[in-house]
Amino acid sequence: MYRLVLLVILSILGSLVVVDGRRPPPRPTPPPSSDDDTLLLVHTLFRHGNRTPNSKVYSSNPISNSSFYWPHGYGQLTEEGKRTEYRIGTTLRERYQNFLGNAYNIDFIDSRTTNVNRTKMSLQLVLAGLWPPTGQQVFLPWLNWQPIPYNYLTNDKELSGTSVCSNYDTLVDEVENSDEIQELLSVYDEIFEYISNQTGEDFSTPDDMFSLYFESVAQVEYGYPVEEWLEEVFPDDLEKITKDVYYIGTNTTALKRIAGGFLLRKIINDSKAKIDGLLTPENRKMFLYSAHERNVANLLITLGVYGDEIPTYGSHVIVELHNITNVYGFKVLYQDWTTSQPQLLTISGCAAFCPYDEFVELLAEVIADEDDCETS
Numbered sequence: 001m002y003r004l005v006l007l008v009i010l011s012i013l014g015s016l017v018v019v020d021g022r023r024p025p026p027r028p029t030p031p032p033s034s035d036d037d038t039l040l041l042v043h044t045l046f047r048h049g050n051r052t053p054n055s056k057v058y059s060s061n062p063i064s065n066s067s068f069y070w071p072h073g074y075g076q077l078t079e080e081g082k083r084t085e086y087r088i089g090t091t092l093r094e095r096y097q098n099f100l101g102n103a104y105n106i107d108f109i110d111s112r113t114t115n116v117n118r119t120k121m122s123l124q125l126v127l128a129g130l131w132p133p134t135g136q137q138v139f140l141p142w143l144n145w146q147p148i149p150y151n152y153l154t155n156d157k158e159l160s161g162t163s164v165c166s167n168y169d170t171l172v173d174e175v176e177n178s179d180e181i182q183e184l185l186s187v188y189d190e191i192f193e194y195i196s197n198q199t200g201e202d203f204s205t206p207d208d209m210f211s212l213y214f215e216s217v218a219q220v221e222y223g224y225p226v227e228e229w230l231e232e233v234f235p236d237d238l239e240k241i242t243k244d245v246y247y248i249g250t251n252t253t254a255l256k257r258i259a260g261g262f263l264l265r266k267i268i269n270d271s272k273a274k275i276d277g278l279l280t281p282e283n284r285k286m287f288l289y290s291a292h293e294r295n296v297a298n299l300l301i302t303l304g305v306y307g308d309e310i311p312t313y314g315s316h317v318i319v320e321l322h323n324i325t326n327v328y329g330f331k332v333l334y335q336d337w338t339t340s341q342p343q344l345l346t347i348s349g350c351a352a353f354c355p356y357d358e359f360v361e362l363l364a365e366v367i368a369d370e371d372d373c374e375t376s
Contacts, residue, residue, distance in 0.1 A: 039320060040271075042286045043287045045316060047292060047293045048313070049078070050080045052072045059201065075118060085123075088314055089130035090129040104146065105283075106149070107284060109127075110288070111290070112153070112156075113290035115152045127150070133145065159289060161261075162258060164373065164375060165373035194232070195233065206245045212238060242310060250298060253365050253366060257369075257372045260301060264302055293311040305345040329356050330354050330359050
């Protein structure tokens with residue numbers, strides 16, 4: 001009798017929980033399979049995390065002194081930015097758990113960053129989320145972290161071609177001074193004049209507005225509003241100009257080859273070496289690149305899959321090399337955090353799984369050669 005009463009009570013309570021809507025939420029759906037049985041190599045380029053402003057931008061800005069950003073300083077990751085980058089590592093770990101295995105091995109991954117503090121820190125955070133220590137790699141029981149080396153190059157054409165290649169600015173100037181682009185920019189003349197008058201400084205180029213936009217975003221995210229006069233053009237108008245800067249900086253084949261073509265070439269060459277059994281070390285599984293929003297945008301534009309958005313903090317492009325039924329090819333994915341899982345992109349003229357030879361042929365004109373970069 002006691003057991004029967006107990007069962008009835010439990011049944012009623014269970015019904016009440018359901019009716020009241022307080023049933024424990026279902027476990028989250030695991031990320032879609034990365035097709036571990038066909039996956040051979042992963043290339044990932046990501047933007048650094050949320051940051052403080054780089055500098056004053058304009059001298060009359062009342063929120064410009066570095067003391068406002070203590071203890072971080074100019075251009076450094078915030079705590080939110082650190083969480084953003086660590087999250088990249090944990091989501092990559094979830095997606096590639098079976099492919100990577102549990103234990104870190106130095107042969108498995110090659111990690112590179114631009115020579116900037118916030119991208120170096122971002123890469124460390126991604127690696128911390130991607131490769132927590134396991135088993136004998138735990139050297140302090142209370143520390144869920146292990147040191148993992150990374151690299152950066154002084155003259156890095158893959159990640160810093162727009163700075164390293166002295167001919168890039170010359171090519172951009174030619175585009176910017178063309179009749180087509182001058183007509184495009186003429187709609188912003190009043191904005192250029194307005195900001196110049198308000199600041200007492202010369203804001204007359206798209207790059208000036210580009211910098212003002214990103215530094216204002218960083219200032220607002222840190223908790224300091226922009227000045228009232230700036231609200232007339234921020235964020236909407238400055239965001240439009242910023243997107244046009246991407247367009248101008250990749251407007252020709254020559255510009256695309258410098259802006260994104262060197263990294264594309266490395267992705268293709270490393271993948272070909274993997275296919276041919278010539279990649280050193282032979283058990284390399286992943287390449288990580290820590291860079292900036294412009295790197296992400298430039299690669300998407302070079303691949304022909306850019307969607308007219310400013311890459312968010314922590315956004316990343318993934319290029320997977322697969323062998324599916326004896327056909328080598330690529331899958332390109334993009335994570336901008338508008339969805340829980342990265343979006344599968346399609347190269348124009350190819351399928352979502354794009355065979356290697358077709359991929360290379362379709363993108364041949366934007367794959368860089370050494371002659372594309374002039375260094376002074």
